[in-house]
Amino acid sequence: ILPYLSPRLQNYFISMFGHKSATRWLGDLCGAKDEAIFAAQLQEKRNMYCTAGFLHAVGKMVTCAGDIVDVAVAGETAVFTFDEIEVRCKDNGETRWKPGISASKRFIFHVRDVEAYPQAMTKAMKSLLRELP
Structure with a gap:
């Protein structure tokens, strides 16, 4: 990029x-x-796993084709998702989670298409950053 x-x-x-x-x-x-x-x-090789979290925070998603779209319209084309989970943490630090809706709004990052992810995220970030002066 x-x-x-x-x-x-x-x-x-x-x-x-x-x-x-x-x-x-x-x-x-x-x-x-x-x-x-x-x-x-x-x-240098760069991973872009935190990038997905920033996009998710502003209601955006990246498609397998590398387009940045609203979360509401991404659907099955999303290269990643943040799936809602229920989390329980014991006093000893043992943490367990399972898919489900929770009052605390916790999510887990899920790369839906591992092969498409690197190219899709590179294309998305390139298009986003090229807009900056």
């Missing part, structure tokens, strides 16, 4: 991944790209 982003957004991720000084954040965003960190980050 990184090569397709705007220069400022590339610099944001370079600064974040490169653990650059927080006091120079504006210079990092507007300055020249650190090619060494950029090249190193292109070689």
